[in-house]
Amino acid sequence: MKRRRVAVLGGGMTGSVLSLHAKRLNAGEITLFERADILGGLHKSPEVDGFPYDIGAFFFSPDHPVFRIFPGLIDHFVEFDLRVRTVTEGGKQDRYPLSISGYRKNHGSLTMLRAGASILWNKWANRTRDTLPAICRYYVGDVIYMGGGLKNYIERLYSLHDHEIDPLFATKRMAKLVDLAGFRNRFATSLRDAWKPRKHAVALARPRAGFQHMYAVIECALTAEGVDVRTEANVQGIEKDERGFLVSTDRKTERFDAVVSTIPVPVTARLIDIPIHQRFETVSLLTLFYSFEGDPGFDAEVMSNFSNSGRWKRMIDFSGPYGRSHELHRISVEIPLAPHSGPVDIQAAHRDFMASAHSLGLLVDGDIELLGHHLTPHAYPIYRTDAVADLERDKQAISDWGILLCGRQGAFDYVSSAAAAANAIAMAERLARDAATALTPSNRWRPSHS
Ligand SMILES: Cc1cc2nc3c(=O)[nH]c(=O)nc-3n(C[C@H](O)[C@H](O)[C@H](O)COP(=O)(O)OP(=O)(O)OC[C@H]3O[C@@H](n4cnc5c(N)ncnc54)[C@H](O)[C@@H]3O)c2cc1C
Structure with missing residues (x-):
């Protein structure tokens, strides 16, 4: 019997995990299309001054799903004690996103009492949790939300006022805060900290040589297990007929039974030639690369x-x-850049950063040199309060046409790489179920024709 063929568009974290897991689950013959010459997508480490920097984070938790799917990968990672901190007004530092002991140390017992009273009041005043500020106030109270810097952080991320951001943002990005702020969790954490104070979390850093090394290992594993990996394969169009989907790259057109897209939603819509109504707005990210000799503070x-x-x-x-x-x-x-913020002035961004860092007592004691920069378009999806319903409708239109959507850009889903990998695993399992159903003669699968 002819094997079912599945096309996976995009070879970032999502496409890589999805392809191997789907192959192992017998979801069909898997072809992975990636337009760049290496896999990795948003995970990249530009080399500057002989050192591989990263555009975003370089650390993974040991329980990141990618290590389950690619077990040999973990040997290439570097184990270290991860310390994540915040700096607030006046250069006060705390554990990320905040700790009770740090807050008391930085703000004093009186403010701490006010913060406690404010949490209790806001549990009642914002119990509906129907806007982003209401959700934040419900969990941490007004005093901490405003004075602890969380409001600044969120508004800087999006270049929007907090009331313009949809509560969906909280669902995607603030699980840690909700965890920390929940009474039961806070009680358990306080007990554990009293018993055995926690300083660092063990984490794994991407291979010393950069993300390209990690994805070279991933590509080897994919190929060894029979996934057809096509790099430098820019998908340029998708059509469908009663026998399936026709996927075209600049080289050829091939037939598939199912297509999963992890590439940006507006690009997928263009490939299948359906109109979308909402702008899929994103924040771009400017990353500045420095060397610093001295005590960073x-x-x-x-x-x-x-x-x-x-x-x-x-x-x-x-x-x-x-x-x-x-x-x-x-x-x-x-440095997040709002949509339509115009040309990027690197020197102005550098001056702004240095002035801020020095005012907060950071990087004062030593010599700093700006070595380079990288601009990442579409780094974060923006969820505006007035746009979320339309975004969902546009995604649904693509799914109704027959394309499965998955991934950070593929599903316009503001997820970490661990969540992206977990969603990819779930999608592979769905493909395997679809394949099993398609094998029964009475249920022969056909793409929908809308
Ligand atoms: C600046 C930044 C900081 C981050 N920091 C963190 C962090 O601290 N912690 C964390 O867990 N996660 C972080 N992430 C998120 C993490 O990088 C992503 O969740 C994850 O890499 C997303 O993978 P993906 O496969 O869904 O998407 P992508 O990596 O975007 O992959 C999509 C792929 O599709 C390819 N493609 C596009 N168009 C086509 C086409 N027409 N044909 C073929 N291929 C195409 C692209 O080249 C790309 O390789 C960060 C991301 C960024 C950008």
């Missing part, structure tokens, strides 16, 4: 900006897992 791998100053969101010091190179700290700084 913080003792962490990740420092998030919860203060009012500067446009930067997060700073990453690569010295923790990889050591210093030539006595230098290698530091990257992420």
Whole structure:
């Protein structure tokens, strides 16, 4: 019997995990199309001054699903103690996103009492949790939300006021905050910390040579298990007829029984030639790459900006897992850029970052050099309150046409790479179920014709 053929568009984290898991589950013959010459997508490590920097985060939790699907991969990672901190007004530092002891130390017992009273009041005042500010206030209270810097952080991320951001953002990105702020969790954490104080979390950093090494290992594993990996294969069109889908690259057109797209939603819509009504707005990200010789003024791998100053969101010091190179700290700084914010002025961004860092007591004591930068378009999906319903309708129209959507850009889903991998596993399982159903003669599968 002819094997069912599945096309997976896009070879980032989602496409890679999905392809191998689907192949192992006998979901069919899998072809993975990636337009770049290597797999990896948003995971990239541009080399600057002989050092592989990253555009975003470089660390993974040991229970990241990618290690389950590619078991040999973990041997290429570097284990280290991850310290994630925040800096707030006046250069006060705390554990990310905040800790009770840090808050008391930074703000004093009186403010701490006010914060406690504000949490209790907001549990009642914002019990409906129907807007993003209401959700934040419900969990951390007004005093911490405004004074602790969370509001600054969220508004900087999106360049929008908090009331313009849909509560969907909280569902996607604030699980950790909700976890921390829940009474039961807070009680359990306090007990555990009292018993055995927690300083760091063990994490795994991507291979020393950069993400391209990680994805070279992934590509080998995919090929070894029979996934047909096509790099430099830019998908340019998809059509359908009663026998399935016709997927065209610049080289050829091939027939498939199912197509999963992990590439940006508007691109998928263009490929199948259906109109979409909503703008799929995204934040672009400017990453600045620095070397720093001296005492950076913080003792962490990740420092998030919860203060009012500067446009930067997060700073990453690569010295923790990889050591210093030539006595230098290698530091990257992420700066979100609002849609339509015009041409990027690198020197202005650098000056803005330096002024902010110095005002917060960071990177004061030493010599810093800006070595390069990278611009990432479509780094984060934007969920505006007035757009979410239309975005869902547009995605549904593509699904109704017959394309399965998955991934950070593929489903316009603001997820971490771990969540992207978990969703990819679920999609592979769905493909396997579809394949099993299609094999029964009475249920022969056909694409829908709308
Ligand atoms: C700046 C930044 C910081 C981040 N920080 C973190 C973090 O701290 N922690 C965390 O867990 N996650 C983080 N992430 C998220 C993580 O990188 C993503 O969740 C994950 O990499 C998404 O993978 P994906 O496969 O869904 O999408 P992508 O990586 O976008 O993959 C899509 C792929 O499709 C390909 N493609 C596009 N068009 C076509 C076409 N026409 N034909 C063929 N191929 C095509 C692209 O080249 C790309 O390889 C960050 C992301 C960014 C951008």
